[in-house]
Amino acid sequence: MDIRSQVSMVFHLDKCIGCHTCSIACKNIWTDRKGAEYMWWNNVETKPGTGYPTKWENQDIYKGGWEKNGDSVSLKGAGKFRGLKNIFHNPHMPVLDDYYEPWTYKYQDLFTAPEGDDQPTARPVSLVTGEHMDVQSGPNWDDDLGGSPDYARQDVNLQSLSEAEQEAMFQLERMTFSYLPRICNHCLNPACVASCPSGALYKRGEDGIVLINQERCRAWRMCVTACPYKKSYYNWHTGKSEKCVLCYPRLESGQAPACFHSCVGRIRYLGVLLYDADKIKDAVSVPDDQLVDAQLDIYLDPFDPEVIKQARLNGIADSTIDAAQKSPVYKFVKEWRLALPLHPEFRTLPNLFYVPALLPTMATVANGVYDSTSKSLWNGVESNRLPMKYLASLFSAGSTGKIVEVMKRLMAVRLHRRGVTVGDLNVAEISSAMSEVQMDAETADAIFRLTSLATFDERFVIPPAHREESIEMLENTADVKGNTGFGFKEKPARGL
Amino acid sequence: MTNFLLFIVLPYACLAVFLIGSIYRYKSRGFTVSSISSQFLEGRKLFWGSQPFHWGLFVLFFGHLIAFLFPRAVLAWNGQPVRLLILEIVAFAFGVCALLGLVLLVNRRLTSRRVQVVTSKMDVLVFVILLTQIISGLLVAYHSRWGSSWFAAFLTPYLRSIFVFDPQMDAIASVNSLSLKVHVISAFTLIGVIPFTRFIHFLVYPVDYLWRSYQQVIWNWNRKSIRTSRAHSEGHKSKNN
Ligand code: SF4
Ligand code: SF4
Numbered sequence: 001m002d003i004r005s006q007v008s009m010v011f012h013l014d015k016c017i018g019c020h021t022c023s024i025a026c027k028n029i030w031t032d033r034k035g036a037e038y039m040w041w042n043n044v045e046t047k048p049g050t051g052y053p054t055k056w057e058n059q060d061i062y063k064g065g066w067e068k069n070g071d072s073v074s075l076k077g078a079g080k081f082r083g084l085k086n087i088f089h090n091p092h093m094p095v096l097d098d099y100y101e102p103w104t105y106k107y108q109d110l111f112t113a114p115e116g117d118d119q120p121t122a123r124p125v126s127l128v129t130g131e132h133m134d135v136q137s138g139p140n141w142d143d144d145l146g147g148s149p150d151y152a153r154q155d156v157n158l159q160s161l162s163e164a165e166q167e168a169m170f171q172l173e174r175m176t177f178s179y180l181p182r183i184c185n186h187c188l189n190p191a192c193v194a195s196c197p198s199g200a201l202y203k204r205g206e207d208g209i210v211l212i213n214q215e216r217c218r219a220w221r222m223c224v225t226a227c228p229y230k231k232s233y234y235n236w237h238t239g240k241s242e243k244c245v246l247c248y249p250r251l252e253s254g255q256a257p258a259c260f261h262s263c264v265g266r267i268r269y270l271g272v273l274l275y276d277a278d279k280i281k282d283a284v285s286v287p288d289d290q291l292v293d294a295q296l297d298i299y300l301d302p303f304d305p306e307v308i309k310q311a312r313l314n315g316i317a318d319s320t321i322d323a324a325q326k327s328p329v330y331k332f333v334k335e336w337r338l339a340l341p342l343h344p345e346f347r348t349l350p351n352l353f354y355v356p357a358l359l360p361t362m363a364t365v366a367n368g369v370y371d372s373t374s375k376s377l378w379n380g381v382e383s384n385r386l387p388m389k390y391l392a393s394l395f396s397a398g399s400t401g402k403i404v405e406v407m408k409r410l411m412a413v414r415l416h417r418r419g420v421t422v423g424d425l426n427v428a429e430i431s432s433a434m435s436e437v438q439m440d441a442e443t444a445d446a447i448f449r450l451t452s453l454a455t456f457d458e459r460f461v462i463p464p465a466h467r468e469e470s471i472e473m474l475e476n477t478a479d480v481k482g483n484t485g486f487g488f489k490e491k492p493a494r495g496l
Numbered sequence: 497m498t499n500f501l502l503f504i505v506l507p508y509a510c511l512a513v514f515l516i517g518s519i520y521r522y523k524s525r526g527f528t529v530s531s532i533s534s535q536f537l538e539g540r541k542l543f544w545g546s547q548p549f550h551w552g553l554f555v556l557f558f559g560h561l562i563a564f565l566f567p568r569a570v571l572a573w574n575g576q577p578v579r580l581l582i583l584e585i586v587a588f589a590f591g592v593c594a595l596l597g598l599v600l601l602v603n604r605r606l607t608s609r610r611v612q613v614v615t616s617k618m619d620v621l622v623f624v625i626l627l628t629q630i631i632s633g634l635l636v637a638y639h640s641r642w643g644s645s646w647f648a649a650f651l652t653p654y655l656r657s658i659f660v661f662d663p664q665m666d667a668i669a670s671v672n673s674l675s676l677k678v679h680v681i682s683a684f685t686l687i688g689v690i691p692f693t694r695f696i697h698f699l700v701y702p703v704d705y706l707w708r709s710y711q712q713v714i715w716n717w718n719r720k721s722i723r724t725s726r727a728h729s730e731g732h733k734s735k736n737n
Pocket of ligand 1: 184185186190191226228229231232348
């Protein structure tokens with residue numbers, strides 16, 4: 001056993017209202033700089049949709065992540081020989097237009113325009129070239145199914161559905177969507193780290209945050225392609241790649257990352273998971289349908305005395321073990337089995353888990369009458385408006401069983417709480433739903449509490465950073481005082 | 497006197513600047529050491545320019561290196577006319593590749609609005625030196641046949657004399673070929689400007705990637721009490737925070 005600790009995350013999609021506050025919080029702190037304008041380390045997508053960068057999930061285009069190769073895995077579009085061969089031109093790399101051309105408006109024109117017959121306007125100008133431009137796309141261009149024939153219909157996850165199922169999904173009466181906020185998953189088997197020829201990317205041992213050493217990055221751009229989630233971005237101005245840092249300076253001082261802190265729907269949870277690094281290789285090499293179980297198997301029970309002993313031997317602080325025991329992520333992922341990783345088939349072992357949304361049930365239209373009544377208060381999960389196959393393509397590498405299981409557990413909690421608070425449901429119905437997923441009232445109440453009423457400290461259990469021992473924290477912090485963003489010690493110019 | 501300046505002073509000056517400048521830049525201005533790729537802004541034209549250019553130079557660089565290090569082997573190889581022809585044609589072809597690639601790259605800089613945004617005086621300097629270098633090289637190869645043979649016979653002794661600090665410039669100074677002289681001078685100039693330009697990226701070509709393990713982990717605290725694991729190699733710690 002080689003026990004390490006990982007700061008991991010849960011996003012509860014039922015609660016996301018798609019307000020993009022998280023994205024703005026992140027942008028203000030980290031990416032409001034030249035060359036980084038187009039980057040959204042945190043972005044919120046509408047599903048179904050093509051996302052940002054467009055069609056990022058389609059690895060036939062971008063060749064990100066790992067693929068199974070015998071009883072091991074290899075990088076799909078990068079790696080030692082392929083990486084060095086493609087170093088002069090990386091054929092699968094997304095370019096600016098795959099994201100969008102960032103722009104601002106000439107606000108000053110509103111004030112300085114000469115008097116005339118027309119209203120002065122603030123025209124959009126490109127933040128790359130500085131010239132006037134017609135805005136063609138943006139980081140959430142397909143928000144709320146906008147332009148769905150072009151965007152939602154192109155969602156690569158629809159490939160798992162038959163033609164007829166897709167048609168059904170896109171009937172006006174049946175259409176639905178759910179938000180999908182995304183940040184870097186700080187993976188256990190990060191493709192970005194593995195793909196970097198100059199060794200600039202690394203995972204921090206203490207908390208598992210994946211970072212790019214800005215001094216060692218040489219703009220070989222391999223991480224941009226290798227990350228299947230497209231969460232490593234190339235800064236065209238500095239000639240360096242950048243990615244989500246999970247607000248590590250905030251974490252080290254006990255604060256939640258900005259996107260977590262600002263989340264309006266309070267959908268975000270952050271906590272420590274202990275895991276066994278020796279199991280990583282086996283867990284990433286199993287067939288698709290076993291991926292979720294193999295990944296969950298890596299995470300260890302922080303209450304197990306043997307685990308605690310080994311963790312201490314491995315230099316994990318008692319305070320970190322304590323944080324792991326209080327971790328809301330451990331509860332959602334391991335104890336309650338409500339949260340699943342996004343696209344486990346990319347085999348990077350992402351540490352951001354999603355509780356899928358319980359969407360409204362399917363309505364029917366007969367003789368022009370729209371009918372959304374159902375036999376019971378909430379229909380069975382199988383009549384969810386988003387087909388289970390679609391969700392399975394997102395969260396369980398195609399095994400619908402996993403999704404149905406999670407949905408049934410979520411439904412059981414709802415039925416139970418309805419019984420407690422309103423009491424208008426058939427008791428037998430509730431208890432059969434509960435026993436089907438082997439859930440007792442106590443667990444259901446705990447899930448309800450952590451989902452709906454959790455305080456700040458329950459949602460974010462941040463392990464103390466031990467600043468007294470932290471080297472990164474102690475070095476030259478005064479050097480960057482007064483700077484924004486990264487606080488470059490050297491002027492971020494291209495070359496010299 | 498001019499010859500002395502061009503073939504002895506200039507080489508030493510360039511080599512010294514190259515050595516000191518590159519080490520200084522790597523150590524103290526590490527953030528600027530980058531290939532500053534612009535593929536992100538324009539990817540399609542880059543493919544047609546960058547690939548032939550880099551692979552052309554790659555082969556030529558090692559060709560020159562081999563002729564410099566093992567002149568006798570090259571001469572022996574050239575003993576048979578067929579083999580000599582093959583070598584000359586291959587080398588010339590890669591030279592043409594590099595030139596074509598470079599022309600396409602210059603064209604890309606001139607025509608893509610986005611790439612212009614990230615073009616600086618340094619890029620212009622780099623293009624001028626490279627164009628001089630490659631064109632003069634091709635002229636030498638075409639006019640003064642057969643280059644691979646006399647490189648090994650004349651140029652290698654001159655270069656070697658520079659590197660063993662016993663400079664002998666008679667052979668090179670007496671050669672009656674302007675393009676060859678230009679080729680040698682611009683080669684040393686190229687080396688001399690490495691620390692001041694994006695040329696620096698060729699010094700950090702990441703060969704060590706081949707033998708490091710894929711995953712890298714860095715511990716910042718408690719490192720001594722953490723046992724070393726074989727599943728990763730120690731990464732390089734960042735200096736700037
Ligand atoms: S999500 Fe991408 S950038 Fe983040 S750790 Fe995983 S592979 Fe790396
Ligand atoms: S701030 Fe929270 S609720 Fe709003 S979009 Fe982001 S994740 Fe969703």
